[in-house]
Amino acid sequence: MDLKAAVTRARRGLREERGLYLVAVSSLAVAFLCLAGVLLATQNLSTMAARWGQSGRVSVYLAGDASPDDVTKLEGLLRGLPDVARVEHVTSAQARADFLEHADVGAALGQLPPEAFPASLEVTLAPSATAQRVDAIAGRVKSFAAVTDVETYRGWFDQLDTLVSAGRVAAIVLAALVALCVLAVIGNTIRLAVARRRQEIEVMKLCGATDGFVRGPLVLEGTFQGFVAAVIAILVLMVGFLALKDPINATVAALIGVRVAFLSSWMVVAVIVGGAVIGAAGSALSVRRYLDV
Amino acid sequence: MDLKAAVTRARRGLREERGLYLVAVSSLAVAFLCLAGVLLATQNLSTMAARWGQSGRVSVYLAGDASPDDVTKLEGLLRGLPDVARVEHVTSAQARADFLEHADVGAALGQLPPEAFPASLEVTLAPSATAQRVDAIAGRVKSFAAVTDVETYRGWFDQLDTLVSAGRVAAIVLAALVALCVLAVIGNTIRLAVARRRQEIEVMKLCGATDGFVRGPLVLEGTFQGFVAAVIAILVLMVGFLALKDPINATVAALIGVRVAFLSSWMVVAVIVGGAVIGAAGSALSVRRYLDV
């Protein structure tokens, strides 16, 4: 197939049917915008989910009579574990201060003596820590004499886990729906564009054109349309992102402690290349049914 | 315009171009499915948000020496306020039990005397209660001698409010995107369907057909396609809903305390009627440009 001739004929098509091109590109752009938007949302949500998932922690309550040596030894042991990210020693006094500050339960509790609040080792877990590992750690630590109790917040984490995974399922279902919709738009748009060429295809085939000759410019057109549409979609998404970034960061993101981020550059490239490829493939598929002349 | 003749010709179109009909209806169905899905999601999310919003409450801490009469009087007064849904008297003993049950802070606190936990009136607010009203109530109640402190949980509610309204903005942006996409699909699909009739339209006009005669069957076809597509979308959505309902209720919904619900029947009717109307309007608009023969 002669690429240069195909380019020439594809450009002729562009010149002839500017209106059709506009319709096609705008439809494709909307479709890609949806896709990229869902990608962006999914990416940020999964960052948030990962961040939540990371906040696993274990409280190891120490006996009031535990010797500082034992505590230091236990602390060192915990630090050595692969699943442990950080260990902090909270004394009774600190615990009381924390409690009074956060619990908001009126002045009466202010009279509680520090002894009512046991000292603890607050263990922050690494993101890799699974529920089993946490249980294993808890089991081992409990056997120490200096330890009165271990709180793994298991119930809370189970709930959080369900929440995050339900969110993931919802995001996947949504993304699949959008992808379906996007494919329908793209398929119809390209089919429309190719159907308008039906007569030309017939004439060319009857004049001895090979399938490649006919397909060439149409695939080029499809590639170009897909490419331009994807670029437009990315640009629009970026504008939208920049406009909404600050309010979102100020509210939701601040609560969870993550800042929203735009699609990574390789993701942007993937969307654009994907647009071109989908355009090309759609055209090649659509043209097939008209080639049999 | 002769409706019966238009119906006859529309049915002829259906018989002739079954393939085109399938493409059109399936694309439209996908589009409506997206729209109805977003509606469903938005509706359930807003139910949840409303539910969260309803959980406004105020704790009125009572002085240890408050006479039962004063408390009963205060309780009656609170019950009389329009913004108050429910008032519950929590004694010191109950408060201690609750605290020990929920707070999970180790055995040491078990030794706290009931006096450490003040009795309180737990006021559940009506959904209509605004922040100002709550502040007003708190101000009035505080002046009672029997009251030591009033906790309105204002900080927590402010945070929740931001979260819910950010979620609302996100849902609206998403819905707008999907609606845009849906309109693009519908527009292109119908334009494709009408463009295939271009030659027929020209011939009919040249044989003396009025615009109404030409438009009639096409609008009927569009209406029918939109209607069928909307019905299919609703059915698919219902199947999906029934499949996902139980897992969702078991997880997310249970946490928040709401059960997910399907679109209300008037919403279902609105989607179906909307589908038919969009199909009709799309056809009528698409056909216009071919009528000038």
Place this chain on the structure above:
Amino acid sequence: MSREDFGEEGARPFAFFRAGARAEPGVANKPILVLEDVYKYFRVDQPTLRGVNLTVERGEFVFVTGPSGAGKSTLLQLIYRKHTVDDGRILFSGRDIARLTERSIPYLRRNLGIVFQDFKIIGHWTVFENVAIALEILSMPRRLVRARVAEALERVGLSGRGDALTDTLSGGEQQRVAVARAIVTEPALILADEPTGNLDPHLAIDVLTLFEEINATGTTVLFATHDHSLIAKRDHRLVSIDEGRVVESRRGLTTWAGGLHSVGG
């Protein structure tokens, strides 16, 4: 209140001209078609028609001829308002068709039976449907449509082919479908643009004879053709378009010398 607001009446200035219904006395005397000094420019420098004057009486049979690109089709297109005149005017039954509103054009066309040079039949419709559409536009009941379409197909030699897809017909058969559609409505005026170009000589004579039979019932016929053997066989009025003007070549068979060249020069 504009003319368009008169409703059905205002939009149907030609409703009373159907072939079978010429009760109005004043109208029957007027020529059915008058072209006064008609100009049509497709390119500014080179008008296709430059001052055409032509009067066609009710019930006439007129051959229109002229070399390729002379403007025969353009002339007919002006009459059915596919194009509008750039200067001059065309009166159909005394009414200026340039002044018809968009809404009235269909009612003009319902008085015409048009055989288009490129047929304009729908390939994926059956033969029956292609012919029947002209009657369906007139809201004719289905039983009557069936009977009249069958009759029209028989007259063009296609009886029994009603259920065939028009795409599968030969060129000549398609042309006869176009002829059947033009005559099935029994119009007041038939505009036939090269209706025998794809027909063998036998069929061409048959179709010409068919138009003559219809003409004998009072229908006016404008028959544009290149086929000099057809023209020579019949004693009809002949107008030639040459250099954008109309030349009256003969009113009777005897006055016409023969080939086109002797006319155009």
Place this chain on the structure above:
Amino acid sequence: MSREDFGEEGARPFAFFRAGARAEPGVANKPILVLEDVYKYFRVDQPTLRGVNLTVERGEFVFVTGPSGAGKSTLLQLIYRKHTVDDGRILFSGRDIARLTERSIPYLRRNLGIVFQDFKIIGHWTVFENVAIALEILSMPRRLVRARVAEALERVGLSGRGDALTDTLSGGEQQRVAVARAIVTEPALILADEPTGNLDPHLAIDVLTLFEEINATGTTVLFATHDHSLIAKRDHRLVSIDEGRVVESRRGLTTWAGGLHSVGG
């Protein structure tokens, strides 16, 4: 390894038959077209062609005639493989075209110059583009394309109209665009299906003469027409299709009695 896998060579069985390139000695002696007992059924009960036998020698000029619906177009469509034969075979330069792979069909068609009965030109392309596409398919350089298209347009009397949109041309002008596209590639075999149906007698003779000039350079021409005045004017071989069979009517002008009816009976 199937035949298709031989790449360019395997797919181009006819590449050497372009008009100007008949170097291979064995091929030049064979008849360019042989139809052996060809049957074509569109309906099971009523074959369109029933046992057609026809041999066309390289460089012949053959008129094909027959009544409307006889099967003239079908015959030509079988040769350019729009349809396939239901029985019998068609040899083009000794090769059975029924056994061509899908990939080879374009190379068969590049040896043919086809004037379609319904023109098959693209209305929204210019005249130039409609003709040039035939050369672009052959990957001809642009400068050469321009020169040869201009020449072809001049030969059909459309020089200077290259930039016009084909939709705006008259019927006869469109037909001449179709003729120009068929001759511009200088094919080995021209299949002209009713190429003068929309032309006035002068132009019809001009186009016929054009095909004869091309025929004089060695190109074989199959000219399907209804126009008996054309057939009668020239001394070419004439085959008639009647009742699905081919009747050799004459090899020279003298042996032909005249009208079709005397042939078919």
